[in-house]
Amino acid sequence: MVYFIMGIVVFLAGGLIATWVFGPWGTVLTLLIMVGLLSYLYGMVEDLRARVSFLERKLGVSEEDDYQMSDEDIEAELERELDTEPGRAEEAEKGRNPTKREE
Numbered sequence: 001m002v003y004f005i006m007g008i009v010v011f012l013a014g015g016l017i018a019t020w021v022f023g024p025w026g027t028v029l030t031l032l033i034m035v036g037l038l039s040y041l042y043g044m045v046e047d048l049r050a051r052v053s054f055l056e057r058k059l060g061v062s063e064e065d066d067y068q069m070s071d072e073d074i075e076a077e078l079e080r081e082l083d084t085e086p087g088r089a090e091e092a093e094k095g096r097n098p099t100k101r102e103e
Contacts (some may be wrong), residue, residue, distance in 0.1 A: 013035060018026030
């Protein structure tokens with residue numbers, strides 16, 4: 001929200017300065033600069049979205065699959081994660097908190 005307000009203030013200040021320097025064409029110039037800037041930022045965001053989507057496809061990450069998992073699949077995934085972390089599975093089975101220091 002701060003950037004939104006700051007953008008409005010910068011646009012108004014730039015418009016006033018451009019109008020003072022270039023006359024009535026200053027406002028048009030300021031609008032053209034702002035449209036160009038917004039178009040550039042939109043293009044950058046779309047490029048980043050495409051890259052993230054490509055990486056998700058390459059790594060096999062899919063958000064849709066997470067919400068459609070059965071209880072058995074969730075339990076199997078949790079057991080696999082516990083098995084890959086040596087020493088943590090035994091502490092979890094004993095009911096101890098593995099992050100708490102023992103005295």
